[in-house]
Amino acid sequence: MTRDAARTPVIPGFFPDPSVCRVGDGYYLVNSSFEYAPGIPIHHSRDLRTWTQLGNVLTRESQFPPGGSAASRGIYAPTIRHRDGMFFVVGTNVERGGEQFVVTAIDPAGPWSDPIVFPGLGGIDPDLAWDDDGRCFLTYCALDEALRPEHGSLPVIAQVRVDLARGIRLEDPRVIWRGTGLAHPEGPHLYRRGEWWYLLTAEGGTERGHAVCVARSRAIDGPFEAAPANPIFSRRSTGFPVQNTGHADLVERPDGSWAMVYLGVRPRGFTPGFHVLGRETFLARVAWVDDWPVVHTDDVLPTRPDTAFTDDFATADPHPRWVSPHGALPGPHPAGGLALGSHEFAVRVRDLRWRFEARVDVSAAVALRVRLDEQHWYEIALEAGAAEVRARIGPLEASVGSASATGDVVTLLVEAVDATHDGPDDLRFGVLDADSERWIAALDGRYLSTEVAGGFTGRTLALRALRPTPARVVSVRYVPLGDE
Incomplete structure (x- = not known):
């Protein structure tokens, strides 16, 4: 092309x-x-x-x-x-x-x-x-x-x-x-x-x-x-x-x-x-x-910018692509990987269609969030062996679906795919565990856009701990979907 x-x-x-x-x-x-x-x-x-x-x-x-x-x-x-x-x-x-x-x-x-x-x-x-x-x-x-x-x-x-x-x-x-x-x-x-x-x-x-x-x-x-x-x-x-x-x-x-x-x-x-x-x-x-x-x-x-990456936090320090809107970046976890705190550990979304995977301990209380700002985000949260998809749009926040998660390590999934309505895309959330890969919920992407939220920034993919105890993230993988 x-x-x-x-x-x-x-x-x-x-x-x-x-x-x-x-x-x-x-x-x-x-x-x-x-x-x-x-x-x-x-x-x-x-x-x-x-x-x-x-x-x-x-x-x-x-x-x-x-x-x-x-x-x-x-x-x-x-x-x-x-x-x-x-x-x-x-x-x-x-x-x-x-x-x-x-x-x-x-x-x-x-x-x-x-x-x-x-x-x-x-x-x-x-x-x-x-x-x-x-x-x-x-x-x-x-x-x-x-x-x-x-x-x-x-x-x-x-x-x-x-x-x-x-x-x-x-x-x-x-x-x-x-x-x-x-x-x-x-x-x-x-x-x-x-x-x-x-x-x-x-x-x-x-x-x-x-x-x-x-x-x-x-x-x-x-x-x-x-x-x-x-x-x-x-x-x-x-x-x-x-x-x-x-x-x-x-x-x-x-x-x-x-x-x-x-x-x-x-x-x-x-x-x-x-x-x-x-x-x-x-x-x-x-x-x-x-x-x-x-x-x-x-x-x-000459070529499409290479935006795909895999970060194995058990073997390497975070790449300079990682940022936080609120605090310092996390340090190493005693068991390997990164010790997530309550501050979001984020990376910029680079493509119109993409898939992001985060491998975390099933025992961890951790969330993977697609973030535009504090008032506009969707996330999948893992806690006590259950994954829940939540959304916030302005002052409104709601749970939109949940599923159980099994095994020692669970992969939290989010994809930006073609829109089913009139928005820019759909964001769908799911898990990959010992049983299978399955999707829990899909949400209209327009509510995580600048035209809705205002401001000057773009989407980021953010990981954070849900409890005061640090949560371990093992690795992440980002891949573009399709040819833009």
Whole structure:
């Protein structure tokens, strides 16, 4: 099957707000992580098409305390840049008044420094750029009322010169761009190409009206003029299978050509269309016409991203794909495997159709949850030799089926399969034990979608103990179903 970049994410699943930089012949990409810790996943690629997760940027409590964020808050829209042998990631912790912070590393796999915090810059989506004199500029989406009194509730793009060595700002922030007229100008990135500085932004909001816009100036601090063809990229008001496209970042390849990473979603089902994986990372190529970027999405991707995995916790530490929305990751169990606590031990769902298996002790009190947030989840819970399927949608919670489980080890099952109604999929739950594999209940997947729950994240698969005594998980297996 031919895969084109317009329809196929290069990093599928909940990996939004991509930012990329190149060092030599390697590319490094970071994404928003919101409430999940460790925070800010970082990937590496040699070709922009095939990506491998190196780890996470925020791995210590001194960088991002676990359990400190509500759903779809926490860490927003980081930018990654490289200069003079050092990697820089600048991001926003919205739980701390929208403060902007910078962490650094020589090795992108870590360790990363503790944050350099720049207070008094209320906003989101920061960017770092250096001018020809080596001065560092932090450009961000400002939410401070003092910077936008005549602009109503719309944010503006602001800029401030900073000293990263001393961790201070050198001036008051100033507005450099108010957008092209669409809603919510945000996600700024600055680039130098030839005699021009380019300011790339997201506009229209991160839903169906999302778009990529660009402006340029002879100076890093403006004044900026808008491209005559803005927005330079959007899928709004189309029937294209990938929607909400925007929040992009540009990178120059070694041969002088340019590429763009951006976020998009894959809604499915009847109107309004339901996306369940969150916002994913896509790739486009960029041509330059009259010194303006023109976006093309006709590249052919060589293979489907390899999302299948098996993790045997009896023999290896957790892969960096594992995160938690509320607490530290679990440690080893005395009997082998992982000792689950009450905090959810989670991994992002990567595909539209998939199967997940978790092998656990039959004596354990443990749950396998498909989670969008605290108010929207389905789970299968094993306790006292019985498996029960439960659902929560907003304030409503109910049991929807149960079955006995036999044997010493039980495999909890969940699959995302084709929808039987008008939703994006059905989620069915079951067990594999000494007797057989059998399904207990199937639930409409639309209620675990962003269109129902709101927010900015995607589904995760989470394991947790139901009692204070740690529960042992032996291994897990995730496989995609079908060919997307």
